[in-house]
Amino acid sequence: METGGGNSLPGVGPDATKRKVCYFYDPEIGNYYYGQGHPMKPHRIRMTHSLLAHYGLLGNMQVYRPNPARDRDLCRFHADDYVAFLRSVTPETQQDQIRALKRFNVGEDCPVFDGLYSFCQAYAGGSVGGAVKLNHGHDIAINWAGGLHHAKKCEASGFCYVNDIVLAILELLKRHERVLYVDIDIHHGDGVEEAFYTTDRVMTVSFHKFGDYFPGTGDIRDIGYGKGKYYSLNVPLDDGIDDESYQSLFKPIMGKVMEFFQPGAVVLQCGADSLSGDRLGCFNLSIRGHAECVRYMRSFNVPLLLLGGGGYTIRNVARCWCYETGVALGVEIDDKMPPHEYYEYFGPDYTIHVAPSNMENKNSRQQLDEIRSRLLDNLSKLQHAPSVQFQERPPDTEIPEHDEDQEDPDKRDDPDADMEIGDSKHGDDSSRNPLSNDAQTGRIKKENMDAELKDLVAQNVVGDHAQPVVPTAEVPGPKSSDISPMAVDEPVSIKIEQHN
Numbered sequence: 001m002e003t004g005g006g007n008s009l010p011g012v013g014p015d016a017t018k019r020k021v022c023y024f025y026d027p028e029i030g031n032y033y034y035g036q037g038h039p040m041k042p043h044r045i046r047m048t049h050s051l052l053a054h055y056g057l058l059g060n061m062q063v064y065r066p067n068p069a070r071d072r073d074l075c076r077f078h079a080d081d082y083v084a085f086l087r088s089v090t091p092e093t094q095q096d097q098i099r100a101l102k103r104f105n106v107g108e109d110c111p112v113f114d115g116l117y118s119f120c121q122a123y124a125g126g127s128v129g130g131a132v133k134l135n136h137g138h139d140i141a142i143n144w145a146g147g148l149h150h151a152k153k154c155e156a157s158g159f160c161y162v163n164d165i166v167l168a169i170l171e172l173l174k175r176h177e178r179v180l181y182v183d184i185d186i187h188h189g190d191g192v193e194e195a196f197y198t199t200d201r202v203m204t205v206s207f208h209k210f211g212d213y214f215p216g217t218g219d220i221r222d223i224g225y226g227k228g229k230y231y232s233l234n235v236p237l238d239d240g241i242d243d244e245s246y247q248s249l250f251k252p253i254m255g256k257v258m259e260f261f262q263p264g265a266v267v268l269q270c271g272a273d274s275l276s277g278d279r280l281g282c283f284n285l286s287i288r289g290h291a292e293c294v295r296y297m298r299s300f301n302v303p304l305l306l307l308g309g310g311g312y313t314i315r316n317v318a319r320c321w322c323y324e325t326g327v328a329l330g331v332e333i334d335d336k337m338p339p340h341e342y343y344e345y346f347g348p349d350y351t352i353h354v355a356p357s358n359m360e361n362k363n364s365r366q367q368l369d370e371i372r373s374r375l376l377d378n379l380s381k382l383q384h385a386p387s388v389q390f391q392e393r394p395p396d397t398e399i400p401e402h403d404e405d406q407e408d409p410d411k412r413d414d415p416d417a418d419m420e421i422g423d424s425k426h427g428d429d430s431s432r433n434p435l436s437n438d439a440q441t442g443r444i445k446k447e448n449m450d451a452e453l454k455d456l457v458a459q460n461v462v463g464d465h466a467q468p469v470v471p472t473a474e475v476p477g478p479k480s481s482d483i484s485p486m487a488v489d490e491p492v493s494i495k496i497e498q499h500n
């Protein structure tokens with residue numbers, strides 16, 4: 001079943017080609033609550049959804065309620081005992097599990113709250129479901145609840161519990177020889193980089209604030225290891241970066257990445273904490289500047305998964321992801337907002353766009369030029385696309401599809417929700433975790449996919465035993481030491497449940 005045919009409206013300008021877009025939204029997502037004073041607010045996803053509904057954008061794409069990710073889906077990347085812990089822990093019983101809380105880094109930045117596991121299942125289900133849709137012919141899939149890039153194989157980190165991005169990329173690797181990951185959150189995309197640090201099948205590119213800032217990783221010298229050398233790219237930035245400075249790096253770098261790497265699919269983490277005025281961030285991007293990254297990656301006409309991520313001034317997060325949904329659809333939405341249930345959040349102007357601040361841009365022209373030329377130089381060491389892309393897809397798996405009913409979910413009216421003075425620390429953990437590159441793919445039926453799986457194993461993306469990596473002095477980076485045998489499980493088929 002489809003709504004609106006799934007094709008976007010023709011937009012204006014040179015890149016107005018229609019795209020078949022699908023969008024994942026769980027109407028319960030806004031009810032999950034990290035706790036008083038915590039800056040991460042799932043309510044922002046509901047605000048975004050409400051804006052999309054009132055701008056009339058939902059009718060231009062297929063809308064799905066994600067099927068919750070199952071234990072075994074999560075265990076394709078995460079450790080069994082970690083997943084079992086997330087499933088069982090509750091706010092009432094957590095005091096009986098002090099050691100486990102500590103071991104899995106759950107408690108402070110990543111608190112135990114009611115429905116924690118369902119929350120993880122919902123946001124991961126949306127990202128994996130989006131990847132399945134891209135594997136089955138959609139051009140763009142959107143899951144604003146996803147993008148939780150800090151989660152590790154057996155550890156929560158930076159408000160993230162399970163790494164939906166790694167899971168989605170593993171799904172895309174079933175169909176695509178190479179997958180590109182791009183991260184424009186203000187924080188380094190450490191969990192994703194770490195998972196794929198030693199493979200040339202996934203290239204990770206992260207643009208982030210670097211220097212005395214959470215999570216502490218993402219040095220320009222971290223470039224990948226072994227077969228993955230030159231397949232991790234880190235773009236370290238300083239406070240106050242504006243649209244022009246940002247795009248002076250983003251476009252040349254991503255243009256060259258697309259030319260050299262030739263990915264079969266792209267995952268773009270659209271963390272909105274890189275916007276001007278973010279409660280935890282310190283960049284100075286406008287929504288147009290942020291969205292320019294979406295516009296640019298979309299212009300390559302490669303299957304694109306758009307995910308959320310950070311974003312702590314929630315009225316601006318909703319503005320940003322609504323506008324970027326329009327960009328995905330090829331629609332330029334009106335600046336003036338339609339009245340809707342969260343309208344009061346957006347005063348006094350009630351517009352999509354807000355002016356960036358006059359804060360100082362600490363990124364000098366010279367620094368930016370140096371970063372760009374150094375990264376372009378690294379890219380030139382990367383050979384042209386390592387092997388021929390698959391031209392044929394194996395037959396699609398049957399996936400039942402049902403429409404999200406598009407009713408407004410429960411409201412939690414809290415216009416000042418993004419005004420709280422938070423104290424959650426983000427910035428004191430710069431330790432590097434062992435590389436967890438034992439993510440596992442599902443069993444794949446087609447012969448060419450068997451070959452692909454062997455390749456994955458050979459490259460240690462999906463397990464097998466790899467040698468610990470000893471970082472060199474010149475190339476500090478994530479270490480590989482935590483490798484467990486591959487367990488191949490059943491293919492993941494994402495069922496779409498009817499809401500109601």
Ligand SMILES: [Zn+2]
Pocket residue numbers: 185186187271273309310311
């Ligand atoms: Zn962030």
